[in-house]
Amino acid sequence: MTVRAQDLLLGLVPLALVIALWQALVSFGYAPATLLPPPGLVFRRLAQQLTTLTFEQDVAATLFRLFAGFLIAVVLGVTIGIAAAASPLINSAVRPVVRVLAPLPKVALYPALLLLLGFGHGSKITLVTADALFPILLSTYYGASTVEQKLVWSALAAGTPPREVLFKVILPAAAPSILTGCRIGLVISCIVVFLAEMITSTDGLGHVLVTAARTFQAVDMFVPLITISLLGLILNGALGALRSYLLRGFPEV
Amino acid sequence: MNVLPSRTEAKAQPVRAPGQATAMIEIDHVSQMFQTSARQDHLALSDISLTIEDGAFVSILGPSGCGKSTLLYIVGGFVSPTQGSARMKGRAITGPGPDRGPVFQEFALFPWKTVLGNVMYGPRQQGVKAAEAEAQCRALIEMVGLKGFEDFYPKELSGGMKQRVALARTLAYHPEVLLMDEPFGALDAHTRTRLQNDLLNIWERDRKTVLFVTHSVEEAVFLSDKVVMMTRSPGRIREIIDIDLPRPRHRSELLLDPRYQKYVVDIERMFDDGPVQGSAL
Amino acid sequence: MRSRFIPGTRAAPWLACLGLLVLWQIAALALKNDSFPTAWAAIRAIPLILADKEALINILASQRRMTIGFAVAIVVSVPLGLMMGRSRAVASFFNPLLMVIYPVPKAALMPIIMLWLGVGDLSKTLVIFLGVSLPVIYHSFEGAKSVEEKMLWSGAAMGLSAAQRMVRIVLPAALPEILTGCRTGLVLALITMVTSEMIARQSGAGNILFNALDMGEYDLVFAMIIIIGAMGICLDAMFETLRARLVRWSEPQFDMPLSFS
Known part of the structure; x- marks a missing residue:
């Protein structure tokens, strides 16, 4: 057995323990099934829900907001981050604004976004963008401003016009850092879209949870939580695969 | 000091082809x-x-x-x-x-490009057609002794090999x-x-x-x-x-050549002599 | 490309605040929307909230929960993260579990935890604890992992036991990274606090915000946003000052927070 397989097996132990403990709590009557439904019931309910159209529509709504917000954040974050690293003028303007806005709890802006953009997709996508933007922007900036000077010199000496250096050297050299930022941004997007849907929404996974909570359907409260966790795992895995493909030349990916 | 473009050195260049060194x-x-x-x-x-x-x-x-x-x-x-x-x-x-083509101690190869991609960077930048650039660069990679490594990434090469790639990358655009x-x-x-x-x-x-x-x-x-x-x-x-040593130089001959040895010893002695001009500052 | 020291850096964040408020004021005047008050109207409403005794008690109670949740999370997560960083077995034991928990919004657990533990302080503090733990574990893990092996060898050669090496070498060496995690965790504590109060709607800063929204008191909504925003910025600035003092030996860091996981 390889070391990797051993590690994987070792990692499954706590997951199995959690599920076993969960089952035990129900089986031995420490928790009533109305508060803590047994795991088998929850997973069966999840499998059943995944085939219903309404649940699928909720997942689709969540995914749409997640991707829209995340992609806007990637475009904005990478552009501003590179620009701030390349130009001292832009840097001196962006730096203090980021210093103020990055630690601001963006979720507090949500009521303002609701008032300005309404209760539809717009306000939720904007909130996702606002939250995912800063990790991407900051790691892009960090990556772009620590690019080895001599890579730039080598490209300039080979006849690259200075304005093309940005795309031909800085952007690819900062790619590892940018993708790390994207990974953090993606997880944050998952979290934020769910929360926004919980606070006010008429569809989406967060709304499913709130509806279940109002009617004290414990089983239906677990289903959307497990779904978002699975979505997060799948998206994270997909981004990881993209990352190792894009960075195949870089050491220690 | 007024340096004219056509100024020539007083000393003769022993191995240089006849004509003025500019x-x-x-x-x-x-x-x-x-x-x-x-x-x-x-x-x-x-x-x-x-x-x-x-x-x-x-x-x-x-x-x-x-x-x-x-x-x-x-x-x-x-x-x-x-x-x-x-x-x-x-x-x-x-x-x-x-x-003017630089070769740095740190190699400064583009990690996202293969050996061939690194060497082709300059010619492509100069507008040489892809097929033509590739042929030239493959020959150049062979010349620096890296035939067979064209599709490797820099991280897969040893330091010496990386520096060979860096040299080929610079030579490729004919500085x-x-x-x-x-x-x-x-x-x-x-x-x-x-x-x-x-x-x-x-x-x-x-x-x-x-x-x-x-x-x-x-x-x-x-x-x-x-x-x-x-x-x-x-x-x-x-x-x-x-x-003033003959070219082409071969290591095995040169190391035994007393003139070579004298140059090395003289220069090392000069360093040992310590500060001379201006370093009292 | 490395950023240089620019004179007047200290004043720049204040100027940025001012600039953002001016931008807001202009936007509000231009839009002329009833539900979008001007920055000035919102600022004038701040004393209304702070003078209200009940609101003030609510906000302070939120703060207390946040502090407790944050402190407990640090005490638990730092040792766990350090152990994960130094032992491959511990790391592969906990990693998958953490990966599963990572994308789950911690504040979303609020309805379930409320079902079990009621709507009291305990539920809200627990949620904050969960929210803070992950980034602190992650950064402690990364910090401990990158400790120079030879430093530990010299420690062992000097006769330090494994536990002593952990406290005397790994902890200080990983401190810059740990503090980066704490900084992220601090802001996350605030976010989780506000969000859980928005969902639970019982008391606290998040509740005041949404009550004002329901009542249509838009000045108060925006005033509360300023208050929460200011809390975030102040906490971050205070922590940054502390961090800079603790790890003065470390390489100069970017004065912008680098990770917000």
Whole structure:
């Protein structure tokens, strides 16, 4: 057995323990099934829900907001981050604004976004963008401003016009850092879209949870939580695969 | 000092083809000031004037921190001097250009490109068609001894191989001057020797002008036509020594040659003599 | 490309605040929307909230929960993260579990935890604890992992036991990274606090915000946003000052927070 397989097996132990403990709590009557439904019931309910159209529509709504917000954040974050690293003028303007806005709890802006953009997709996508933007922007900036000077010199000496250096050297050299930022941004997007849907929404996974909570359907409260966790795992895995493909030349990916 | 473009050296160049050696690079009263972290001005180079002829292999030799790399960066156009100017073929150097190709100690290969991709970067940038550039670059990769490694990424290569790629990448866009910044400084002794031999063999083909920065006396004497010795901080030219040894040079013969040995010993002694001009500052 | 020291850096964030408020004021005047008050109207409403005794008690109670949740999370997560960083077995034991928990919004657990533990302080503090733990574990893990092996060898050669090496070498060496995690965790504590109060709607800063929204008191909504925003910025600035003092030996860091996981 390889070391990797051993590690994987070792990692499954706590997951199995959690599920076993969960089952035990129900089986031995420490928790009533109305508060803590047994795991088998929850997973069966999840499998059943995944085939219903309404649940699928909720997942689709969540995914749409997640991707829209995340992609806007990637475009904005990478552009501003590179620009701030390349130009001292832009840097001196962006730096203090980021210093103020990055630690601001963006979720507090949500009521303002609701008032300005309404209760539809717009306000939720904007909130996702606002939250995912800063990790991407900051790691892009960090990556772009620590690019080895001599890579730039080598490209300039080979006849690259200075304005093309940005795309031909800085952007690819900062790619590892940018993708790390994207990974953090993606997880944050998952979290934020769910929360926004919980606070006010008429569809989406967060709304499913709130509806279940109002009617004290414990089983239906677990289903959307497990779904978002699975979505997060799948998206994270997909981004990881993209990352190792894009960075195949870089050491220690 | 008024340096004319057609100025010739008084000394005869023993192995050079008949005809006048013309100035390729002229460095004219260059000084370089840096701000240290304590916000004090540090004089890295002080009033350097130097002429490098077309086709000459010139080494800049000095202790670490004498500003020899800075001088190379000024010729490369990567750094502009605080005072004075540098010219190439009589025209002021204002920035980097494909007529001067750098090879750095850190290799500075593009990690996201394969060996072939790295070497093809320059020609493609110059507008050479992909197929044509690829053919040229494959031949070049073979010349530096890396046939079979075209599709490898730099991280998969050893230090010596990386430096071969870096040399090929620079040669690929046909610079008139090679600027080598302690290129073998990060390599082990054995690899270093092999690369020195191979560099000389490659150089013998077209005898490009080379400006070579090093702190190894043996390396400087073995490779160069001329050794420029510098003093430590602030960097000044202490002495320029013509290395009058026959070419093509072969290591096994040269190491036994008393003239070679004398050059090495004399230069090392000069360093041991300690500070001479100006370093009382 | 490295950023240089620019004179007047200290004043720049204040200027940025001012600039953002001016931008807001202009936007509000231009839009002339009833539900989008001007920055000035919102600022004038701040004293209304702070003078209200009940609101003030609510906000302070939120703060207390946040502090407790944050402190407990640090005490638990730092040792766990350090152990994960130094032992491959511990790391592969906990990693998958953490990966599963990572994308789950911690504040979303609020309805379930409320079902079990009621709507009291305990539920809200627990949620904050969960929210803070992950980034602190992650950064402690990364910090401990990158400790120079040879430093530990010298420690062992000097006769330090494994536990002593952990406290005397790994902890200080990983401190810059740990503090980066704490900084992220601090802001996350605030976010989780506000969000859980928005969902639970019982008391606290998040509740005041949404009550004002329901009542249509838009000045108060925006005033509360300013208050929460200011809390975030002040906490971050205070922590940054502390961090800079603790790890003065470390390489100069970017003065912008680098990770917000």
